[in-house]
Amino acid sequence: MSLLALKNITFAFQDGKNILDGLNLDISCPDRLGIIGSNGSGKTTLLSVIMGLEQAQSGQILFNGEKVDTREDWGGFRKKVGFVFQNSDDQLFMPTVLEDVTFGPLNMGLSADQARQKAIRTLTDLGLHGFEHRITHKLSGGEKRLVALATVLAMDPKIIMLDEPTNDLDPATRLRLIEILHDLPQTLVLVSHDWDFLHNTTNCLYLLEKGTLVPQNSDILHTHVHSHPAGQTEHAHNRNGASLS
């Protein structure tokens, strides 16, 4: 049985044009799904519809085979499916890191002590030990991204959706995020323009085009033409473009 299924989802904004048009998607555990598409193709809208932030005009969303429809269904769904926003500032709304990371566990019914321990464990797993009393809006961009991930991980979701997670990250933080995502046991759905990032973190890729998801699972041999000083010397590049010689 699939973990999350979207059946014939159609969504349009008020201007009338269909952003999602009869979209189907089946996610099983332990899938690591990547979604690519041009700007304005509806990737963020798709995630918003999956999370119930936007209501599809038609179609069904099924979680573990059960329809997600009523307010109670969405409440339970959101405890099992986490969403990391593209802009971390939209995700961090409490004064301190500890308060933000414990927000979700406290809403799930954990006691203050349990929530605190869970938050500290999550922060430590992400290499953020000592961040508990830091002020959220004073963190750097990379720190905010990792803390935003922590706020979702602390709820122990089955699926985590990340919207453009490598935007505005320096190479070191980007690599750190790749390592973290590698080690997560959850099913991942990643929306990104970063081809190398998706190649390193996903096992199947979809292109969002004309309102539907098109599988992109065949490898295509290609070359990239580039130039830089000393190019005539024999050398190779790693995935991040740095020279290995």
Next chain:
Amino acid sequence: MTPPPHTTPSLLDSVDLRARLVGAGALTLAIAATSSLTAALGGCALVVPAALCSGISLRRILSGLKPVGFFLIFLWITLPLTYIGHEIEFLGVSVSMQGFRLALLISLKSCSILILFMTLIGRASFTALAEALRRLGVSPKLCWILLFSYRYLSDIRQEYLRLRRAAMLRGFAPGTTLRTYQVYANMLGMTLVRTWLRAQKINQAMLLRGFHGRLHSLDPTPVFRPGDLMFGSLTIAASIGLTLCT
């Protein structure tokens, strides 16, 4: 209530925040309502030693009084010159002793209230404060407004500064012209729009993390102890005493 990190806990931190809020409220009302210099001096004599004993340095107290200081200087200049009653000649200018008295009364009252809040409430985190107010029966929505106002005031300011920077980098030079007012009006409007959009996103983020209308606190559920009740009673008694002195 756990005091903020990197601060020395004082005896007052062990008093239930609700008791401190009630005490601060009662004393504030008594000090604000008094028209007696004796009572105002009494209020000052009560709060300043309490502040120093709670670990707040004199320097910190004076620094905290700076915002009201500019306003008080303005009063000290204008009231003696404009108030009517018991005028005397001073350096060739007619000044009113009643005006000086009023300026002194206002200064003592406002400084006392500020120091009182710094002592009793100033060391509490905003989250703990919002939770304590909620437990005292204040509307949860008002408590959220307090908490999120504190959280987002700096963000709103940053949003406005971002727009202003963008304008400056495109050659905008403010002056006393209609164009300047139009540009500032546009920036203010755009700040409000962006704030609104951010608020919608925050609402979504909260819903996605299981928010159902109740903000939970990390601090353990407080129980009133005899010491807290004693503290509350003493502050209320002090308030009544100050009121009777009026």
